[in-house]
Amino acid sequence: MSILINEQQQSFHLTNGSISYQFSVEKDTFLIHNYWGKAIQDNEGISDYPRRDRSHSTNPFNVEAREYSLNDLPQEFPTNGYGDFRETALEHRYPDGSFITQLKYDGYEVYEGKKALEGLPHTYVNKEDEAETLEIYLIDMLYDVIYTLTYTIFQNYDVITRHVRVKNNGNQSVEINKVLSMSLDFDYSQFDLIQLPGSWGRERSIVRTPITQGLHRIDSKRGTVGHEYQPFFALTDPTTTEHHGDIYGFHLVYSGEFMANIELGEFGLLRAQLGINSEHFNWELSPGETFQTPEAVLTYSSKGLNGLSQIKHRFYQNHLIRGKHQYEERPVVLNNWEGTYFNFTEEKIDEMTDEAAKLGVELFVLDDGWFGERNTDTTSLGDWFVNRDKLPSSLKTLAENIKAKGLKFGLWFEPEMISKQSQLYKQHPDWLLKAKDRKESAGRDQYILDYSQPAVRKNIVKQLKNILDNVPIDYIKWDYNRNMTEIGSQSADIRDGEVSHRVVLGLYEILEELTSSYPNILWESCSGGGGRYDPGMLYYMPQTWTSDNTDAVSRLGIQTGTSLIFPVSSMASHVSDVPNHQLNRTTSLKIRGDVAMSGNLGYELDVTTISDEEKAIMKEQISFYKEHRSLIQYGNFYRIINFYEASCNEAAWLFVNDNQSEGLFYYFKVLDRTNPMLKRVKLVGLNPQALYRINQTDEVRYGDELMNKGIFVENKQYYDEINDQDVHGDFRSLRIKLTQVK
Numbered sequence: 001m002s003i004l005i006n007e008q009q010q011s012f013h014l015t016n017g018s019i020s021y022q023f024s025v026e027k028d029t030f031l032i033h034n035y036w037g038k039a040i041q042d043n044e045g046i047s048d049y050p051r052r053d054r055s056h057s058t059n060p061f062n063v064e065a066r067e068y069s070l071n072d073l074p075q076e077f078p079t080n081g082y083g084d085f086r087e088t089a090l091e092h093r094y095p096d097g098s099f100i101t102q103l104k105y106d107g108y109e110v111y112e113g114k115k116a117l118e119g120l121p122h123t124y125v126n127k128e129d130e131a132e133t134l135e136i137y138l139i140d141m142l143y144d145v146i147y148t149l150t151y152t153i154f155q156n157y158d159v160i161t162r163h164v165r166v167k168n169n170g171n172q173s174v175e176i177n178k179v180l181s182m183s184l185d186f187d188y189s190q191f192d193l194i195q196l197p198g199s200w201g202r203e204r205s206i207v208r209t210p211i212t213q214g215l216h217r218i219d220s221k222r223g224t225v226g227h228e229y230q231p232f233f234a235l236t237d238p239t240t241t242e243h244h245g246d247i248y249g250f251h252l253v254y255s256g257e258f259m260a261n262i263e264l265g266e267f268g269l270l271r272a273q274l275g276i277n278s279e280h281f282n283w284e285l286s287p288g289e290t291f292q293t294p295e296a297v298l299t300y301s302s303k304g305l306n307g308l309s310q311i312k313h314r315f316y317q318n319h320l321i322r323g324k325h326q327y328e329e330r331p332v333v334l335n336n337w338e339g340t341y342f343n344f345t346e347e348k349i350d351e352m353t354d355e356a357a358k359l360g361v362e363l364f365v366l367d368d369g370w371f372g373e374r375n376t377d378t379t380s381l382g383d384w385f386v387n388r389d390k391l392p393s394s395l396k397t398l399a400e401n402i403k404a405k406g407l408k409f410g411l412w413f414e415p416e417m418i419s420k421q422s423q424l425y426k427q428h429p430d431w432l433l434k435a436k437d438r439k440e441s442a443g444r445d446q447y448i449l450d451y452s453q454p455a456v457r458k459n460i461v462k463q464l465k466n467i468l469d470n471v472p473i474d475y476i477k478w479d480y481n482r483n484m485t486e487i488g489s490q491s492a493d494i495r496d497g498e499v500s501h502r503v504v505l506g507l508y509e510i511l512e513e514l515t516s517s518y519p520n521i522l523w524e525s526c527s528g529g530g531g532r533y534d535p536g537m538l539y540y541m542p543q544t545w546t547s548d549n550t551d552a553v554s555r556l557g558i559q560t561g562t563s564l565i566f567p568v569s570s571m572a573s574h575v576s577d578v579p580n581h582q583l584n585r586t587t588s589l590k591i592r593g594d595v596a597m598s599g600n601l602g603y604e605l606d607v608t609t610i611s612d613e614e615k616a617i618m619k620e621q622i623s624f625y626k627e628h629r630s631l632i633q634y635g636n637f638y639r640i641i642n643f644y645e646a647s648c649n650e651a652a653w654l655f656v657n658d659n660q661s662e663g664l665f666y667y668f669k670v671l672d673r674t675n676p677m678l679k680r681v682k683l684v685g686l687n688p689q690a691l692y693r694i695n696q697t698d699e700v701r702y703g704d705e706l707m708n709k710g711i712f713v714e715n716k717q718y719y720d721e722i723n724d725q726d727v728h729g730d731f732r733s734l735r736i737k738l739t740q741v742k
Helices: 304-319 346-359 395-404 423-427 454-468 496-517 535-540 552-563 589-596 612-634 703-708
Strands: 002-006 011-015 019-026 030-038 090-093 104-112 131-140 145-154 159-168 174-186 192-195 207-210 214-219 232-236 247-253 258-264 270-276 283-285 290-292 295-301 333-335 363-366 408-413 475-478 522-525 543-545 571-576 600-604 636-641 650-656 662-669 691-694 700-702 732-740
Touching: 002 104, 002 131, 011 131, 011 145, 019 145, 030 174, 030 295, 159 174, 174 295, 232 258, 232 270, 232 304, 247 258, 247 270, 247 304, 247 535, 283 290, 283 496, 295 304, 304 636, 333 346, 333 571, 346 363, 346 395, 346 612, 363 475, 395 408, 454 496, 496 535, 522 535, 552 571, 552 589, 552 636, 552 650, 571 589, 589 600, 589 612, 589 662, 589 732, 600 612, 612 650, 612 662, 691 703, 700 703
Parallel strands: 333 363, 333 600, 363 408, 408 475, 475 522, 522 543, 543 571, 571 600
Antiparallel strands: 002 011, 011 019, 019 030, 090 174, 104 131, 131 145, 145 159, 159 290, 159 295, 174 270, 174 283, 192 207, 192 232, 214 258, 232 247, 247 295, 258 270, 636 650, 650 662, 662 732, 691 700, 691 732
């Protein structure tokens, strides 16, 4: 790994032997992007991008040549006002009212390792020699504002991270209207765009479209990431598949409003940008102050979508997720929500946990309704003390009784919200998030607390610590169930244009304090399901409730999209009752279990009302999962059949351990058809020279045969008492264990 610098040509080449990233400085001013992709040799310089005289293009102030136009150059950090008419990475409003930013190159620094981002989640190194960092310094000479562009390349991952710091060294305040975490221009236009749009209950669909001339934007204006879009996009060669071809991924380590711009310009340059959404953003940078952007993670793979996924899975697992649970096997959970909703008693919880212990469940989670006067979703958010009408023996006693049965105990919170029917609101109505002198909009009969105010953060931390210090809690489900409206603060000390970002920073401050104070707790993020499934939250909480939709068929799509960018160990997935509460669909317990155990397995139903036959199936699922969860949660995951490329009717997943001695294959079929063609599926990721035993039949096959010839998933020999016993029918799943024997 090295960062190669040609001082004479002012060129920079970041490489780890697997990838290369090159850019250079021109005219002592402009950063020009030259290359990003497979590693190439350094030739003591970087070849110039050809220049042409473009009609109606302008030439910057320090260049007389007509063929030199910023609108036709591949740049690294484009600014405003000098003839680049595409999207900028930076926009200021200066004391004279001007929006024009002129930056000059002012040097660089290289150092081993990677520095932390103060107040923001970020990727990290465990040892200094795992990464190398380049900082590029730019300066606005007129107002003495310094810009630091930071690039970190990792030794063992095809990843580069980028972020920007802006420091005001002048004597006048400057307004930041926009500052993105990264921008770069490809001098190649033949790309497809992959994004992960969705909605509540159908998060992260994989959508792939050709890119045509114009601006394509993916963003959130909701104060948070939201179910609708992920702060991620990828650019692929049109021929790229799951297993072959170039793909470039961009992901923002942030949980607030974001903006991704993908712009194909008139001359075939493709601009890719990612950062904080500028729509609700206006930051006053006073003399001496510094503003730090979130971090962007840039990933390259020449091995298709699966290649990108495996890089991101390993990288996030080893360099983003932290703490005690980073590599710990996740427990099998029973959550009471869909089993009881608000209507539970101590006696009911006692019955459910008795049965859960018999089934092999390891952790019971008490969901919404345990606090304040919370019997519906209209009250008590903000009042984090026990509801003695429901739990007369106290929360502590309930938890101790559950733990005496051999179960761990978990609890649901929604600490960022407030109900008007609450003691907290009566005492502090000014803590509700809203613009001054504006009426506030309700969402689910609840409102958002203004975490930009220090007093609000202090109160919530105090309330939560009072619970956590007095109740033996092993797991927290941290929920967030509405979007921001009327974004502003009732505090006179906080500018409304800064509120959205300051609320996110306030959340991060609270999460850092709580997760470091209670390191043994397993923290799970939730936002109406997967509405805040992002790398920022993953930094504090190692797993996320993937979706409120627990229907097995829906989860095939949701978990396929999630697997593109997030590790399996972060993906909470539960079996629920049928007919499903979100879709009213009935599927077998078999397929529900197989889909759920492809993440962090849990159950969300009333286990006291199910049949003995269902209990036997659940016991087998739990036992099998415990035996293989290390492979599932921390092995190498492959999408063999992409659900979205198979008309949303099939999916196939494969988990393989690092030494390729063990594999677990799942095949899912949604709707059957009459007299179908046979389906041959080729596996990947195995040792071609090894012999593997297929557990259902005890037949032995070489890895190269399984990968090149494949298996027929309709083979009746594979269907037994563990699988569906019949190859035909709707909503079928097949589970095959592969074990190396030689």
